[in-house]
Every structure is written in C-alpha cells, then in structure tokens.
Amino acid sequence: MRLEEVVVTAQKRSENVRDVPMSLAVMSGDDMRDAGIKSFNDMARFMPNISLNDSSSSLYVRGIGSPELNPVGEQAIAFILDGVYLPRGDYLKPGFMDLERIEVLKGPQGTLFGRNASGGVINITNGQPSDEWIGSVTLTGGERNIQEGEVMISGPLSDDFSFRFAAKRRTEDGSTYSVTDNETLGDRDLEQTRLILRYNPESNFDITLGATKFGYRIETWLGNEYHEYPTDLGLVVGTLDPKLETTLDRRTSAPNDSQFDGNGYMIPLTINIDVGDSTITSITSIAELEDNQGGDIDNTAADIAALPIHMKNSQFSQELRFTSAPGDFEYIAGLYYFTAQQDTELSLPLYLGANTVFTYLGDTLLGDSLPIVGDILGLISPLVPTGSSGDEVDSLVELNDISTTSAAIFGQAKWQMLDELALIVGARYSRDVKDGFYGAYSTGPAPIFPLLTGVDFEVEAKVVDKDFSPKVSLSWEPFDEATFYATYAQGFRAGSFNNGATFPDKVLFDAESSDTYELGVKTELLGGAARLNVGLFQTIYQDYQISTFIGLGYITSNAEEVESRGVEADGTLMLLPGLILNGNVGYNDAKFIKHTNGGCPTKSVSQDPGALLGSATNSNEVCDLSGRDLHRAPKWNGSIRLDYVFEPFNWGVDLFAGVDATFKGDELFDSDLDPLDSQEAHWLYNARIGIKSQLDTWRVEVHGKNLSDELIKLWSGDAILASGGHFASTNNPRYFFATVSYRY
Secondary structure: OOOOOOEEOOOOOOEEHHHOOOOEEEEEHHHHHHOOOOOHHHHHOOOOOEEEEOOOOEEEEOOEEOOOOOOOOOOOEEEEEOOEEEOOHHHHOOOOOOEEEEEEEEOOOHHHHOOOOOOEEEEEEEOOOOOOOEEEEEEEEEOOOEEEEEEEEEEEOOOOEEEEEEEEEEEEOOOEEEOOOOEEEOOEEEEEEEEEEEEEEEOOEEEEEEEEEEEEEEOOOOOOEEEEOOHHHHHHHHHHOOOOOOOOOOEEOOOOOOEEEEEEEEEEEEEEEEEOOEEEEEEEEEEEEEEEEEEEOOOOOOOOEEEEEEEEEEEEEEEEEEEOOOOOEEEEEEEEEEEEEEEEEEEEEEEHHHHHHHHHHHHHHOOOOOHHHHHHHHHHHHHOOOOOOOOEEEEEEEEEEEEEEEEEEEEEEEEEEEOOEEEEEEEEEEEEEEEEEEEEEEOOOOOHHHHHOOOOEEEEEEEEEEEEEEEEEEEEEEEOOEEEEEEEEEEEEOOEEOOOOOOHHHOEEOOEEEEEEEEEEEEEEHHHOEEEEEEEEEEEEEEEEEEEEEOOEEEEEEEEEEEEEEEEEEEEEEEEOOEEEEEEEEEEEEEEEEOOOEOOOOOOOOOOHHHOOHHHOOOOOOEOOOOOEOOOOOOEEEEEEEEEEEOHHHOOEEEEEEEEEEEEOOEEOOOOOOOOOEEOOEEEEEEEEEEEEOOOOEEEEEEEEOOOOOOOEEEEEEOOOOOOOEEEEEOOOOEEEEEEEEEO
C-alpha cells in the first residue's frame, strides 16, 4: 500500500513536495471533488492557519492578510493563476473550474514570487491540453436552488496542435432572508469559460496560449445583517424601518440591492524552449477586471445612505526565466515586469432619511450632552431640500487613478553539498513605482460632508519602493523516510493609496517588510502508506499594513511591528486499501508587538457623543494595541477527514463514503479587536456517499454540509454611519446536494 506522490511547482519547477523546504498545503482537483469542495471558504477549512471570506476576497494566512474593503490596496497573499500574478483577489471570485491543483505557500515568498507575497502565495494550476482525447461532464443540484454545470474536453487537433476547453456556471440562493423584499440575500451567479491551445512542433519547443473569460454576481456585500445596534439610533431608524432586524438569525430588513457584480478576462502566453537539459520560459499576460460593488450600507429599509463602488483594473506582465537542468547544482534566474492601471470611483450618497437621523441626534440626543455637535447637526437640517424620501441630499465622491510599474530580477540556486545535505540560496531585487491621484468631493446640494469631513481636496503623489528579499534554506535527509529543513526568508508589500480617506493625510500608507524563520520535517512512513509533516514558524512584520474603521469607512495604515509564530502539522494514513485518513492542526500565536495607533471599539452616540463626528476633526480615538492578539488569527484550528472506497459483493462498481470535521478556535474579525466582532470556537461536520465505476468514468454522489446546522460568522465589523452598530455575514445552514459526473 502506497500513497500517491504529491508533485508541486512551489519553486517554479515540478518536484516532490518533500523536496520543498517550506510549509505548504496542497489539494488536487480530485481531492476537492471527492470532498465536495465548491468554494475557497470550503477549501480554507481543510488547511491549517488559513482564514478566508470569498465573498469579499479577503484571505489571511497565519493571521496575515488583506482587508475586506480597500479596492486599491495591495494584497498580502499573492494569487498566481497558471504562472501569472493577479493583483486582485476578485479575479478568483468565480471559484474553481477544471482544477488540477492548488498550493498554499505560507509565509513570505519574496524570492520567486516577488511583489505582495509577504503573507504567502496561492498557486493555482488548471488542467492543460492533452495528447489524447479526454472529457468530462458534471451536473450538480441541491437545496437553496443550487444548480451547477461544468464541461471539459481536450485532445489533439493535429500532430502539433492540442487544446483544452472548459466551461462552468453555478447559481444558488443565499441563506439570509430579507423581511423587506421577501427574498434571499447572498444569491450567487458565477460563470467562466477557458480555452487553451498548445503548439508543440518539436520535442524541445512548445507554445501555450490561454484565454479565460469570467463573470460573477454575488448579492451581498460585507455584512448583510445586524447583530448589535445602538438603542439610541434604533429609536429613530425604527420609525423609518418598522421591521428593523438586529438579531443574528439569517434574517434582515436590508433590501436586496447590495452586491459584487463583475466580469473580466485573462490571456496568458507561455513559451518553453529547451536548451539541452535546461529550459527558457517566457510568460506574457494581459488581464482586465471590472467590478461594481456596494449598495445600501445602512442595512435597513430606510432611505439613509448607500455606498456604490466602481473599480476597473487592467494589467500586463512579462516574466522571463532560465531553469537549469536538475542535478547537484541547479538554479533558476529570471526577470519580471508588471504594469497595471487601477481606476476606482466610490460615492456615499445621503438621502432624506439621513436628515431625520441628524435632526434627532442634534435636537434630541446631543443638544445637552455635547452642544457643539448638536449645533453642527442643527445646521444641517435647514440646508436639506424637501422632496421624496429617496432624494439625495449630499454625496461624498472619491476618485482613485493609480498607475503601477514594477520590475524585478530574481534567482535561486540549489547545491547538493552531500547526498543527504542541500543548500538553497535565493534573492530578488524589485522596484515598485505608483503614480496616483486621489480626490474627495462633496456634490451637494446640502453641504453635509464638508461639515463632517475634510473634503474637498485632491492629492497627487508618486510612491517608490525598492526591496531586496533574500532566502536561505538548508535541507537534510539523513534517511529515506524523512527530510528536515530550516529556512530564512524575507518578504515585501508595497505602499499604496487608500480609497475612502476623508482627509489628505490619510491617503497614503507605507510599505511593509517581513522576516521569517522556519524549521520542519517531512516524512514518508510505513513503506509509503503514511505521511507526516510538521513545521515551526516565526515571522516578524515591520510596518504591517492594517485596515481600521474610521468614521465613514476602513482606512489602511501601518502597525509598527507584528509577530506571527506557531506550529503546523498535517498527516495522511492509508489504514486499508481504499481507506484513507487525513488530518491537520495549526497553532498560531499572532500578536501586535507594537501598535500604538490602533483603532478603538466604536461606541454609540449616547455613550460617546463625539463618536459621530470623529472623522470631522480628523482625530478619532486611538488605542495602543501593543501586546494584544492579532485579528483573523485563531490560536487553534484543524480538520480530520476519513474516506473509504470499496467494491461490495463483487458487483463491478465501487461504493465510496466520507466524513470530515473541521475546527476553528475563537476568532476576532476586526482590527480594533472589539469582542463583538468575533466568532466563538466551533466545529463543522460534513459527509458524503456515492457509487462510481471502478475506472471512475462515472459517479453519482450525495453530499451533506454543516450537518449540525451551526450558525457562524464569516465576517463581522463596525457599521458605517451607525456608530456602535455591528453587522456580519454568516455561513450557510445545513444543506444537501447531489452530483452526477461522467468522464472519459
């Protein structure tokens, strides 16, 4: 009995996962199909120390990640799709299609992957053209109107040409019910199509041209239901929305007019030329993404405020690298160039319902407790024109126009000093330049935002970041069954612009750097029937980029020093032929070593009358969070999975079944560490059963998800324009779906 070999491209060459001196999690497309994994949220629960919300494309590895809301900020986790770096996680919103393998490289990966890989890398490899005819059809249906269809066909067009075509569409209803619209929030409509052509006229030369087109509509945005709402504000908002819901129960009075709605494409061209036993590789790519997101942000039926955001990203990248032949001394050297244009328009219109709130706060609630605030709010009401409740009385408009150019030179060499001892040394030098414009304006007719913020203003800036990221690894294989490794590496995330700043000094934030240390062992035991991998890590971040809620939205700034350290272990054991046990566990002690300008938990206006106008004075309360735990970094998490395939009674078909359980410890969601924005420790349970041909050409299966019907938060944060309020997005309740597939 032997487990199948796991091959990865984490070091830009195909090799056994045991030969890669770093902590990484790997799942093949077949693994994900067998476990019924349909989304990044599902996937993350099977990988230790990963926290993810795929609706907003936020991903955290070991507590390090990118915020939910900064369309122009830089990613902490680099997304690599078929060798191409993508600067926005939104490119992955349509989910998986015709997947060969996904690798999660943890910790800074600056040497080979460069810009904005300070927290790790998601390396996705899709199916490639084949020399023989193959194909597949998969149909899925289930509760919440789940409907999914996927097709793939691949084969030779001639002796020199081959192709692969795949298409997929998935629709499903959300699980939060709007008592206002009598329909669900969170509905999804995801689609993508991919065509790959390969020209291989000679054994030492091939060209691969791909084209992927995708679209998505996810009818939710950040949180869609309140679980905490200030009593004072509820008194007046309740008069505008008699059905106001403030309990976390998958019910809300928010209307169904918030969403992520986007489309885009990616076209990569890959050329490989063998020179002897070495290879020259060129990867040229263009990509574009256009996204409209946001909508109603007061999350009530009242006409108070909205927050629509339009974003367009276009990019070009070129990588040229030389990969030597494998041997006692092998190396990779390359050049990289990247340019992108990012245009973003954010608007925050206030409607006549907002004036009702201002009048109440100014005249009734704050007139005595904080006269100056009451006076300011009292000035607003007479300026507001009369009209219908949906009429706009003022709007905050924010424009971003950012051009990014990045260039790098990189290399990595491996020297097999002894049969059992290898040294890996690498480095990357990069230069990032951003030319940007940011403007914030009030468009009237009532000058509400000039009274509450620092608008109108414009900022033009050029941000230049240079970085040298080295890496050193030592790998020792004292016997065939185990490989020990030690690694030191650096990472880097470029500085950038905020989208949502209401004062000029909040527009820019600085670059981030990181140093990581890892010790680990990777084993293959019991004659290949078992694997066990254990890794220890410590990463220290300087000027860690962190997003904090300030008044009207989230603003990215820099925390002086952050540390993430812990242990990760994963194992696989073949108990019997066809009976396989998988498990993993992660412990992460992530803290703010020094963070003196942290955010503070918001308070209701009656508790802190100055909370409403904190952004008006540009002096929101600051909390020293030094020594506190990092958000999005549960201390413990893990999973266990058991799968069994067997032939009953010599029927000539296989039955298969599986169960899994995933655990996640207490998790804070917001950077101000407010315990109201958290999720308690919990377990989730899934199961599946099916029948398939022994050659796996067809299969029929049924999956059950969240069998104990747990209600958990996927994200929670401060409510915009409702100081002291908190809203959240939640998981799906228990549901079942069936899948029928055929492949040849």
